[in-house]
Amino acid sequence: MEPDDTTLQFDSNGRLRHLLSLKGLSSTLLSKLMDDAENYVSIPGVLPTRSNSLAGRTIGNLFFEPSTRTRASFDLAGRRLGADVLNLDVNTSSRKKGESILDTIYTLQAMQVDIMVVRDASGGVPAYIARNVQDHVSILNAGESDVSHPTQGLLDLLTIRQHNADFKNLAVAIVGDIQHSRVAMSVSEGLQTLGVGELRLISPPALAPDANRFPGAQIIDNIAAGLKDADVVMALRIQRERMGNLEGIPGIDEYFTNYGVSHENMKHAKPDAIVMHPGPMNRGIEIEGTLADGPRSVITKQVTNGVAVRMAVLNRIGKMMSGR
Numbered sequence: 001m002e003p004d005d006t007t008l009q010f011d012s013n014g015r016l017r018h019l020l021s022l023k024g025l026s027s028t029l030l031s032k033l034m035d036d037a038e039n040y041v042s043i044p045g046v047l048p049t050r051s052n053s054l055a056g057r058t059i060g061n062l063f064f065e066p067s068t069r070t071r072a073s074f075d076l077a078g079r080r081l082g083a084d085v086l087n088l089d090v091n092t093s094s095r096k097k098g099e100s101i102l103d104t105i106y107t108l109q110a111m112q113v114d115i116m117v118v119r120d121a122s123g124g125v126p127a128y129i130a131r132n133v134q135d136h137v138s139i140l141n142a143g144e145s146d147v148s149h150p151t152q153g154l155l156d157l158l159t160i161r162q163h164n165a166d167f168k169n170l171a172v173a174i175v176g177d178i179q180h181s182r183v184a185m186s187v188s189e190g191l192q193t194l195g196v197g198e199l200r201l202i203s204p205p206a207l208a209p210d211a212n213r214f215p216g217a218q219i220i221d222n223i224a225a226g227l228k229d230a231d232v233v234m235a236l237r238i239q240r241e242r243m244g245n246l247e248g249i250p251g252i253d254e255y256f257t258n259y260g261v262s263h264e265n266m267k268h269a270k271p272d273a274i275v276m277h278p279g280p281m282n283r284g285i286e287i288e289g290t291l292a293d294g295p296r297s298v299i300t301k302q303v304t305n306g307v308a309v310r311m312a313v314l315n316r317i318g319k320m321m322s323g324r
């Protein structure tokens with residue numbers, strides 16, 4: 001994010017126009033978005049909440065990197081709010097013929113796509129698009145390199161709040177490939193804004209982040225110390241797609257023993273600590289399968305909350321558009 005990108009997120013009346021990052025969002029706004037999302041959380045077997053608040057609006061999903069959860073949940077969220085949803089198949093789009101990303105955006109803009117949900121492997125792309133679209137278009141960042149994944153951060157905050165809303169007294173431990181993780185960035189930004197008690201980032205030295213990117217966090221390379229009395233433990237996948245080589249990273253067995261979120265390592269955390277993972281998971285590497293499926297796990301809750309959070313964000317953007 002460039003320094004002015006946090007202000008780029010708001011319109012001239014201070015309303016959220018683009019969601020590029022959780023940086024720059026106040027604790028009041030984060031809490032309001034979580035409150036709104038609670039109204040959309042669905043219960044298995046009960047028909048999900050629907051409205052027509054986005055009727056007449058069109059959402060374009062532009063995923064220039066693979067996705068299951070984020071793309072499906074933006075699609076469902078948009079439809080449950082009455083919007084038309086366009087899922088651009090990037091692999092068969094004219095991007096493959098050399099069309100620039102802005103020309104693709106301008107093409108959709110001319111078709112009255114109001115909200116564009118963008119995932120890209122390069123840092124800065126969502127903000128670049130946001131600076132170049134017309135006033136009637138909003139950009140939502142659905143995952144940007146290792147920089148930001150704000151709706152994932154929000155759904156993680158909501159899931160933590162459902163477990164324990166007392167952020168100031170929580171110790172949150174994030175374990176795994178912190179260096180390449182946009183999820184770690186976004187959830188850390190949100191947690192710091194909400195005044196989290198302790199934020200611990202645990203990884204082997206080769207996957208440790210630049211401390212300047214995580215002000216206020218403890219960077220730890222020992223899982224026993226990192227998980228000690230933690231309230232929340234989040235496992236992260238090794239992001240091989242963002243690595244040149246695997247130099248310095250332990251082999252799978254050693255990695256699982258020393259950095260895996262396992263039944264054994266969870267003995268260091270509080271007895272009621274929850275286990276989180278943003279997905280996709282690599283069972284037996286960063287997380288033990290039976291732990292991911294067990295009673296301490298809130299991983300499916302995160303997925304359910306993902307639809308609710310995206311509905312809350314889309315609804316807020318829709319209100320901003322109607323208030324113009």
Ligand code: CP
Binds near residue numbers: 069143278280
């Ligand atoms: N957590 C997450 O972003 O998952 P997807 O890559 O499946 O969207």
